[in-house]
Amino acid sequence: xxxxxxxxxxxxxxxxxxxxxxxxxxxxxxxxxxxxxxxxxxxxxxxxxxxxxxxxxxxxxxxxxxxxxxxxxxxxxxxxxxxxxxxxxxxxx
Amino acid sequence: xxxxxxxxxxxxxxxxxxxxxxxxxxxxxxxxxxxxxxxxxxxxxxxxxxxxxxxxxxxxxxxxxxxxxxxxxxxxxxxxxxxxxxxxxxxxxxxxxxxxxxxxxxxxxxxxxxxxxxxxxxxxxxxxxxxxxxxxxxxxxxxxxxxxxxxxxxxxxxxxxxxxxxxxxxxxxxxxxxxxxxxxxxxxxxxxxxxxxxxxxxxxxxxxxxxxxxxxxxxxxxxxxxxxxxxxxxxxxxxxxxxxxxxxxxxxxxxxxxxxxxxxxxxxxxxxxxxxxxxxxxxxxxxxxxxxxxxxxxxxxxxxxxxxxxxxxxxxxxxxxxxxxxxxxxxxxxxxxxxxxxxxxxxxxxxxxxxxxxxxxxxxxxxxxxxxxxxxxxxxxxxxxxxxxxxxxxxxxxxxxxxxxxxxxxxxxxxxxxxxxxxxxxxxxxxxxxxxxxxxxxxxxxxxxxxxxxxxxxxxxxxxxxxxxxxxxxxxxxxxxxxxxxxxxxxxxxxxxxxxxxxxxxxxxxxxxxxxxxxxxxxxxxxxxxxxxxxxxxxxxxxxxxxxxxxxxxxxxxxx
Numbered sequence: 001x002x003x004x005x006x007x008x009x010x011x012x013x014x015x016x017x018x019x020x021x022x023x024x025x026x027x028x029x030x031x032x033x034x035x036x037x038x039x040x041x042x043x044x045x046x047x048x049x050x051x052x053x054x055x056x057x058x059x060x061x062x063x064x065x066x067x068x069x070x071x072x073x074x075x076x077x078x079x080x081x082x083x084x085x086x087x088x089x090x091x092x093x
Numbered sequence: 094x095x096x097x098x099x100x101x102x103x104x105x106x107x108x109x110x111x112x113x114x115x116x117x118x119x120x121x122x123x124x125x126x127x128x129x130x131x132x133x134x135x136x137x138x139x140x141x142x143x144x145x146x147x148x149x150x151x152x153x154x155x156x157x158x159x160x161x162x163x164x165x166x167x168x169x170x171x172x173x174x175x176x177x178x179x180x181x182x183x184x185x186x187x188x189x190x191x192x193x194x195x196x197x198x199x200x201x202x203x204x205x206x207x208x209x210x211x212x213x214x215x216x217x218x219x220x221x222x223x224x225x226x227x228x229x230x231x232x233x234x235x236x237x238x239x240x241x242x243x244x245x246x247x248x249x250x251x252x253x254x255x256x257x258x259x260x261x262x263x264x265x266x267x268x269x270x271x272x273x274x275x276x277x278x279x280x281x282x283x284x285x286x287x288x289x290x291x292x293x294x295x296x297x298x299x300x301x302x303x304x305x306x307x308x309x310x311x312x313x314x315x316x317x318x319x320x321x322x323x324x325x326x327x328x329x330x331x332x333x334x335x336x337x338x339x340x341x342x343x344x345x346x347x348x349x350x351x352x353x354x355x356x357x358x359x360x361x362x363x364x365x366x367x368x369x370x371x372x373x374x375x376x377x378x379x380x381x382x383x384x385x386x387x388x389x390x391x392x393x394x395x396x397x398x399x400x401x402x403x404x405x406x407x408x409x410x411x412x413x414x415x416x417x418x419x420x421x422x423x424x425x426x427x428x429x430x431x432x433x434x435x436x437x438x439x440x441x442x443x444x445x446x447x448x449x450x451x452x453x454x455x456x457x458x459x460x461x462x463x464x465x466x467x468x469x470x471x472x473x474x475x476x477x478x479x480x481x482x483x484x485x486x487x488x489x490x491x492x493x494x495x496x497x498x499x500x501x502x503x504x505x506x507x508x509x510x511x512x513x514x515x516x517x518x519x520x521x522x523x524x525x526x527x528x529x530x531x532x533x534x535x536x537x538x539x540x541x542x543x544x545x546x547x548x549x550x551x552x553x554x555x556x557x558x559x560x561x562x563x564x565x566x567x568x569x570x571x572x573x574x575x576x577x578x579x580x581x582x583x584x585x586x587x588x589x590x591x592x593x594x595x596x597x598x599x600x601x602x603x604x605x606x607x608x609x610x611x612x613x614x615x616x617x618x619x620x621x622x623x624x625x626x627x628x629x630x631x632x633x634x635x636x637x638x639x640x641x642x643x644x645x646x647x648x649x650x651x652x653x
Contacts, residue, residue, distance in 0.1 A: 048212045051161045058158060058237035063315045078644075 132279065142231050143273030146302030148246060148263055150311040151525065155237065157246055157264070157356070162209040162233035165218065169197050169204060171225030178223055182206055185218055205255075209233035232257075240355045242314050244369040245348045245523065247471065248356040261367045263305060263523060265471030270527065273302035306526040306534075308344035313337055316641045318349040321616075324634035325351055329622030334371050335638065336502055340510040340604060340613045342539040343519030345468070371506075372466075372473040375499040376617070379584025380419075380436045380627070381602045382495030385508050386444060387433060388554040389456035392546040395447040398553060401426045402440045409439055412487040416442060419583060433557045434565045436581060438494040445493035450484055453492070459545035460508040461518060466542075468503055468521045475501065495584060496592075505602065506615045507542075512555060513578070513604040513613045515548040517541050559607050563653050566628035567601065570636050574650030575643060578610075579603025579635065581627035586620070596620045599627035601635040611646050614638060 059065060119127065148157040165186060172178050175197045183190035186207045196204045208231065210218075215228055234249045247262030259268035276299020317335045325333045337347040350370050354362035368374075390396045406425035408417045418438050424431060432440030445453060457463065463478035476499035479488070491497040500508075503521060511518035520540040527535045546554070558578035562571050567581050582600035585592035599621055604613035614635060621630040642648075 048161055052212070054158070055160050055235055055237075058155060058235075061154070062237045062239070063311060064239055064241065067315070 139278050140229075141276035141278050141299040143275055143299050144232055144301040145234070145249065145257060145273065146271040146304040146528075146530075148271075149304060149306050150309050150314070151307060152311055153306065154311055156242060156307070156309075156311070158235045158237060159232045160235040161212055162231055163212065163215040164208050164229040164231050165206040165210050165215070166227050166229060167197055167204050167206055168202050168225040168227070169199050170202055172197055173224070178226070181221065181223065182218075182226075185214055186210060208251075234356070236357055238311070238315075239357075240353055241311075241318065242309060242348065243353045243356050244350050244367070244371075245309070245345075245470065246356060248359045248367070250359070261472055262369060262470050263307070266469050267305055267524065271302040271305070273530070274298075274300040276300070301530040303530060304528040305524050306528065307523050308339070308342075308346065308525040309348070309523060310346050312645055313347040313642065314349065316645075317347040317638055318351070320634055320638045320641070321349050322351050324616075324630070324637070325618065328618060328624070328630040330618040330620055330630070332370070332619040333634075334374075334502055334617050335614065335634070336371050336506045337612050337614045337638075337642075338506055338510060338521055340513035340519065340610050343507075343510070343521045344525060344539070345521055345523045346612060348523070368472050369470060371502040372468060372470055373501070375474065375476040375501055376598050377498065377584045377587065378495040378500050378505050378600065379582040379598070380495055381505060381509075381580050381582030381600050381615070382498070382500070383433060383436065383441055383493070384512055384554055384558060384580050384602075385457070385460050385462070386441060386448070386453070386493045387429065387557065388512055388546050388550055389453065389460075390444045390448045391429075391553055392456070392550040393448060393452055395452075396429050396444055398429050398557065400429050402428070402432060402437070402443045404443050405432075405437060405439045407439075409442060411442070411490045412485055414487050416490060430557055430560055433561045433580070436494075436561075436565065441493040442490045445489050450481065450489050453489060454478065454481060454484075456545060459543055460511060461504060461542060462498075462500060462508060464504075466503050466507045466521050469524050473501070473503070475504065495582065502615055502617055506613060508545075509602050509604070509615070510613050511543075511545050512551050512558070513610040514551075516544050516546040516551040518543050518545060555607050558603070559653075562603065566626070567632035567636075570628075570633045571653075572605075572636050572640050572643065574653065575605055575639075575648070576607040576651060576653055577603055577605040577636075577639060578607040579632075581632055583625065583627045595625070597625040599625070599629075599631045601627055601631040603635060603639070605639055605643070606648060606651060608651075611648060612642055614642075 144159050147155040147159065149155050165182070167178075169175070175194070179190055179194040179197050182188060182193045186193075188207050193206060196206055206226075218226065219228070245262050247260055247264035249257050249264055250260050252258040257272060259265045259271060264271065275297070277297045317337060321333050321335050324330075332350070332352060334350040335347065336345070338345050348369070348371055352366060354366040359367065387396075391398075403426070405423060405427045407423050408415050410416070416438060419436060422435070423439065424435060424437065427435070427437060427440055429440070429444070431437070432444070448456075457478060463475065465473055465475045467473075478498075488497055507518060507521050518541070520542050522537060525537055527537070529535065555578045558580055559576055561581075562568065562577050562579045565581065567579070571577060580602055582598075582602070584598045584600070586596050586598060587593075598617060598619055600615065600617040602613070602615045604610040616631045616635045616638070618631050618634070624630055
């Protein structure tokens with residue numbers, strides 16, 4: 001008889017414990033929607049910033065841009081290629 | 094008693110059938126509608142646009158990338174002050190005020206106002222808190238190199254349902270790979286409308302498009318475009334094109350044409366500018382066709398380099414037509430080396446007569462003339478060869494020097510590349526690898542299309558072309574110190590049944606270094622005005638680009 005009472009008490013305790021636990025967890029989760037929303041907004045902002053930085057990087061490193069920057073700095077096309085066709089003579093003395 | 098019992102049984106049965114049919118109606122027929130209704134009560138279904146794959150040059154630089162943009166839409170039923178809203182929208186989004194007013198005046202719940210709106214403008218509009226105005230994320234194409242290789246890349250427009258679709262060039266050819274697949278996400282809200290969780294429906298996951306790595310080398314493309322533009326201006330041509338290919342693999346290294354268009358503002362350009370003339374425009378190639386006919390005759394053994402031409406002492410008459418050389422100079426008993434060097438039309442007529450129509454057609458077919466090259470670009474056309482019974486004697490004669498026969502530039506480039514590649518003709522292609530969204534890279538292997546001539550004939554023909562560069566009409570402009578094999582071309586333009594006496598299409602095709610070619614290049618100018626000859630217009634552009642390429646590839650001079 002004692003054994004049965006113990007089991008019943010144990011089950012009631014577990015049930016109460018789980019019920020309280022559920023209420024606590026539900027309360028915690030119920031506010032996470034707002035935080036999730038904020039995180040999503042932040043992700044969107046970072047993505048947009050990343051995209052615009054990527055865009056700027058590609059634009060700056062485009063050959064079109066590099067050529068015009070080089071021209072502004074005074075670089076011009078080389079007229080002739082300079083090629084070493086044979087080893088330079090080495091002075092013996 | 095039995096009758097009443099049976100009646101009750103039947104009534105119950107009918108009742109069951111009625112309940113069953115209603116259950117079927119709600120659970121099967123109306124299932125999707127109810128499911129959507131239920132879904133709308135606790136959340137909303139949103140479409141997730143896939144990112145279109147990028148198009149990169151061989152150095153992994155995205156020549157066509159993506160940027161985040163927004164679709165601005167309106168719910169006209171929610172907007173009270175439509176006039177003021179239309180005014181604000183037209184000011185910020187730079188859309189026509191009348192068009193914005195017309196959209197807001199519609200008796201609809203959803204009307205698009207503007208596509209591809211910049212995030213900064215979206216932010217500006219958002220701050221105004223306009224009722225009935227919403228935003229949807231989308232991706233727009235971004236071209237870091239502006240209009241570089243525009244006709245090769247193509248552009249992204251809209252299909253009938255307003256979705257992104259690639260047109261022309263790589264965008265058109267690889268549209269299915271690039272576009273990816275839209276995803277569906279369920280955004281669940283709490284009682285205050287705040288998102289609780291975002292979950293992508295596993296039945297239709299969002300799949301981004303695959304990226305493409307081109308064989309195009311950015312510096313090669315850049316300098317080819319610049320040199321071509323300079324050349325067109327210098328020689329007063331109406332248009333021009335340059336194709337550069339690796340003859341060993343068929344990789345297209347550069348493909349430039351002018352005038353071109355801006356893929357970002359493609360609507361502002363005429364539709365005729367969208368097509369790539371290298372693969373779409375047909376023209377009579379003139380003397381650049383001679384190496385194909387000559388190498389066919391050498392391969393067949395009907396002529397040898399030292400074979401003398403017995404009919405080359407003056408003009409000849411075939412089928413009532415008199416055939417001349419381009420400069421009315423005639424060389425009696427000239428040999429085949431000199432025929433190519435002087436670009437002698439009469440010498441080529443002799444070669445074609447020795448070859449005969451059957452062999453000529455057979456070799457042209459082996460060189461790919463009259464067939465698509467299967468380049469991986471949308472818009473390739475091919476002028477087919479006339480059927481054998483439609484060839485007259487004069488047709489065979491004129492075809493030998495590239496008149497009366499049409500080709501596309503890519504067709505000619507592919508055919509001549511066989512001479513540069515020891516007789517093997519490779520399939521030209523612009524995409525060298527596909528990068529899937531899961532990080533895998535699929536490389537596209539080079540493909541041999543055929544072997545029209547053997548290695549020995551290819552070497553002999555190469556020497557004939559080197560001699561033509563060093564001693565021919567274009568020798569004044571050659572890059573000294575380098576062995577370049579090439580051939581000039583000056584073709585008359587057919588108009589209304591005869592040839593235009595004043596205008597020509599000039600060209601130069603060649604490869605270098607002749608012994609171990611790194612590139613083969615074709616330059617074509619349409620109607621140059623400073624000179625009508627290829628040696629004075631297309632050839633200088635060819636050698637200018639070749640000089641740049643020698644420097645770019647670090648190729649040292651090895652003697653002529």
